[in-house]
Amino acid sequence: MSDIPLAEEALRRVLAVADRTAELATELATALRMRPDDAAVRTAAIPLGVDVPAFGPAEFEALARHLELLDQLIAAVPPGADGMRWRYLDEAVLFRCDAEVGTPFDEFTARVDISRVIGLTSGYLSGRTEVLARDETGRPVRQLERSISRAQPAHLALAGADVVDVCKLETIDYGPDEQVLRWRQVHSANGSAVQDDGSVLFARTPGGGTGVTICAQQQFVLPPLWRAITPVLWPAV
Template sequence: MGHPKKAADIWEYPRTKEQRDSLYAKHASDEAVPMGNLLSDISPKAIFKAIQIMLSKGTIKQKLLPIALDCSAFQKEDFEYSKAQIEEVVDNLKKVPFREKGMKWIIDFNRELRVQFYGERIVNIPYEKMVERVDISRVGDCFRDVLGINTEVFKRDEQGRPTLQIERIAALAQPNYSAFLGKDELDVYKLELQEYHDKKVINWMKTVCSPNASTVIDDSYFALSPSDDGKGTKLEFAALQEFPLPRIMVLFGLSKWKWYREWLTRGAYRRFWNDTSGNVLKMYAGESVATGKPRTVDKTSRDNCSEAR
């Protein structure tokens, strides 16, 4: 018998154009990016944007997309956050040897491209100092090429730390060159549960909705804990991810070459984890981890957004 579905488990990827259009209309804003198509993929505007992403991503404007999701179910006292799916991923990956330094994965080609990934990195920073400067509830800011995150906190602990929140995340297409192949910018809501233990802090992240259908599933957790020798800190990230294959890649049949897809996937995750873990160190050092050019905040955008970070 499977696990009963909780409110945060119900996310069905829209398979028809009508479903995608309806979903996008509910969450649209001036800064939101709709799902593209083959004609728009080869337009001069799309090609220029892809070049900009590859060569000058610092000139791309940051975004803060409004939270237009009905979050009433998550705010109820009896709401139960389900960690079962990502816990299963962690158990699966324990059985797999490391493929590269600090990284391992399981790739499922029976789907479009579903990946179970685990990355860890030991840094020479005492755990107590790390958690003083790195807020685990804001670790999403460190993910590679995030253009902006809008956050609404639902619950806090006695110390005022977030324990349950929703985030709407905007990020550049990953890997960046996939923008040339018809992959859309990421736009996804994640429901996040924060846990604070004596020797470990964890942020559990669960896909709730992807307004432009750029994400099939992106569930993960990020944890900080003392290294085995007690002198440093272990950074851990585990994820179950599936994204639509780039449309031009599918059109030319490149998606049928499993060896090619695996080679690209390995490279993409290597860059993602190295950059993301590196951004955590930047956050510890008080440096900016933002991608892109700061946006201009006007009254309308301020009224439409929640706890902007």
């Protein structure tokens, strides 16, 4: 039996431990730095970093068409044992994951505001959202959002990776049986992200629960050390 698969599995296990350790260390450091009122103050002070009037209706209307091809590409990939579908698209990773929760759709969407789900993601540190249009009930349908999150994977922070800082153009569609948030990267202030486009779907299921689907195309910039060693360790990393 070749030693290469064993070495790759050992490397994956080491990286998994390092990743969780980095997450915990970052969470602790953040908690120690922040006072209770820091989050609101910091969020209010963060600029979007883009010229808001530069994004008109045409850019928002093109968003669904832009993501349609990605949806078709990832739907053709069979899910793994964990239910995750993923593939490379040039140097970016295209992935999709599906899950179902037992909470009825109407209750779920009343409790979880889909226009704010980016702020609920693991590793989210801070950000700012500017709503540009609302529907007749006041819900956001077009917005720009800047999100700042821990390095992904978290262990890259130990090698000097910067936070992931992305400004996204977003649309939200609300229907009787599904809600969809779509986004497309329009700027990365610190150059940490090359590509970050995707969507989150909440859908009513036949069993009375709520289906949640996340699909995204992402490419984040590696720190210099990992840019040097990744070709050597590929495909283990």
